[in-house]
Amino acid sequence: xxxxxxxxxxxxxxxxxxxxxxxxxxxxxxxxxxxxxxxxxxxxxxxxxxxxxxxxxxxxxxxxxxxxxxxxxxxxxxxxxxxxxxxxxxxxxxxxxxxxxxxxxxxxxxxxxxxxxxxxxxxxxxxxxxxxxxxxxxxxxxxxxxxxxxxxxxxxxxxxxxxxxxxxxxxxxxxxxxxxxxxxxxxxxxxxxxxxxxxxxxxxxxxxxxxxxxxxxxxxxxxxxxxxxxxxxxxxxxxxxxxxxxxxxxxxxxxxxxxxxxxxxxxxxxxxxxxxxxxxxxxxxxxxxxxxxxxxxxxxxxxxxx
Numbered sequence: 001x002x003x004x005x006x007x008x009x010x011x012x013x014x015x016x017x018x019x020x021x022x023x024x025x026x027x028x029x030x031x032x033x034x035x036x037x038x039x040x041x042x043x044x045x046x047x048x049x050x051x052x053x054x055x056x057x058x059x060x061x062x063x064x065x066x067x068x069x070x071x072x073x074x075x076x077x078x079x080x081x082x083x084x085x086x087x088x089x090x091x092x093x094x095x096x097x098x099x100x101x102x103x104x105x106x107x108x109x110x111x112x113x114x115x116x117x118x119x120x121x122x123x124x125x126x127x128x129x130x131x132x133x134x135x136x137x138x139x140x141x142x143x144x145x146x147x148x149x150x151x152x153x154x155x156x157x158x159x160x161x162x163x164x165x166x167x168x169x170x171x172x173x174x175x176x177x178x179x180x181x182x183x184x185x186x187x188x189x190x191x192x193x194x195x196x197x198x199x200x201x202x203x204x205x206x207x208x209x210x211x212x213x214x215x216x217x218x219x220x221x222x223x224x225x226x227x228x229x230x231x232x233x234x235x236x237x238x239x240x241x242x243x244x245x246x247x248x249x250x251x252x253x254x255x256x257x258x259x260x261x262x263x264x265x266x267x268x269x270x271x272x273x274x275x276x277x278x279x280x281x282x283x284x285x286x287x288x289x290x291x292x293x294x295x296x297x298x299x300x301x302x303x304x305x306x
Contacts, residue, residue, distance in 0.1 A: 003255035004282060004297040009263055011039070011055050011064055013293040019043065019051040019071035025290035026089045026151070026212060026270045027283040028101065030127065033274070034062045038127050039283060040072070040101060041294065042088045049075050050086035050106065052121065052130060062296060072132040073121055075106075082107055082117045082137045089121075090212065091153035093161070095190035099123040101130070102152040102163075106139065115170055116148045117141060130196050139165070139185065144195040147171070150180070151212040154190070155222075155246075162246055163189040164199055164213040164224065173204055177231030182210045182224075184247060200224070200241055200249055205231050208250075212270045215246070218303065222246040223252065225282070227269040236269035238284065256282065256297060262294060263292045275303060 013024045029037040035058050042050040052073040056066035075086045083105030087099035090102045101121040108114045117137035121130045141149065150166030162184060169179040182200045185193040202208045209229040216223045222243040227236045242255035259265045264286030272283040280299035286292060 003300055005300050006259070006264075007062055007257070007298060009286070009293050010057060010062055010283075011293040012295040013043075013291065016043065016053055016068065017070045019045050019074050020053045020068075021045055023050075023288075023290045024053070024055075024293045025285055027272050027285065027290075027294040028089050028092055028285055029057075029272055029274050029281075030092050030099075030123075031276075032056065032127070036065065037274075037276075039294070040089055041290070042086075043071070044086075048086075051075055052087055052089060052101075052103075052126075055294075059281060059296075068178045072201075073132065076132075081105070082140070083119060084108075085114070087119075087121070087132075088151065090118075090151040090165070091155075091214065093156065093190065095161075100133065102138070102154055104152070104166075114148065115141065116150045116166075117260065118149055118152045118165060120185050121125045130265070138191065139163070139193045142195070144197075145183070146181075153213045153215050155215050155217060156190070157217060157246065159186070161190045162206050162215075163187065163193055164215055166196035166211055166213075173208065173231065175205060175231040177229060178209050179204075180209045180211065182213050182226060189254050191255050196247070199225070199247070200251070210239075211236070214271050214273050216273050216275070217246070218275075223273070224249065225271040227271070235267040236289075255299075256284070263287055264295060279303070 024041040025224045051071040057192040085108045086106040118139040120133040122133045139272040145167040147168035152165040184199040211227040241249040266287040280303040282297040
């Protein structure tokens with residue numbers, strides 16, 4: 001796969017309100033009009049609980065042209081809620097006449113690890129407001145996924161809806177790193193989901209902690225970008241895999257790497273890839289899981305052939 005050209009940090013994170021004090025993690029671009037995209041992101045409060053904010057960017061001018069004035073969707077203060085300790089966004093999908101952002105809801109268990117389950121935020125017309133759609137998770141822990149889930153990405157194709165999501169197998173392996181893999185679930189209606197098992201192979205010491213898949217389908221097949229850690233002490237990197245059918249995947253070079261210095265030198269993560277006017281773009285986070293904001297890259301190659 002040809003490489004990506006980094007265009008620099010396009011949004012420098014700044015405090016918006018008490019809920020969005022730091023970070024602009026998990027950027028998710030939803031087209032508004034012309035060359036303008038609304039980029040939703042997960043910001044954090046002083047206790048590192050995530051809420052959802054947004055900025056508008058002109059993708060061709062590579063600059064921010066607007067931003068929210070307050071948190072668009074805040075975490076629940078109800079300790080019994082499945083998103084009691086924050087909301088981290090995954091992907092966008094239109095289902096029928098309604099538009100949704102699917103998210104990971106954080107629930108921290110005292111004295112234990114967290115539990116993640118998956119929910120939906122419903123977008124209003126014009127994306128002026130957001131609300132959590134369901135009182136219960138759309139997709140939760142189960143016999144197939146008994147520990148914790150993360151970052152769903154939804155895509156509709158001729159077979160129905162596909163969802164790629166993270167699932168914890170073990171909190172710690174022999175090298176001390178968690179094993180958190182990407183799995184596939186399918187649905188006919190976008191509401192009732194059925195797990196189909198692991199999508200991307202993991203290898204201890206090479207790639208074993210995956211996060212935030214992003215899948216795009218074009219004329220050549222399915223393309224997946226994701227974050228991963230090797231377990232060797234290296235922080236997140238961005239990986240890539242290709243599939244003809246969206247089920248069997250071949251890992252390949254991503255073509256985008258950490259810089260030698262600066263805001264994305266220690267870590268690159270949480271890619272969001274989309275096409276605009278014949279070009280393929282990537283939003284991504286750098287050091288500190290997006291503490292400083294997010295950057296933009298453009299793909300230098302034939303997007304139909306990956």
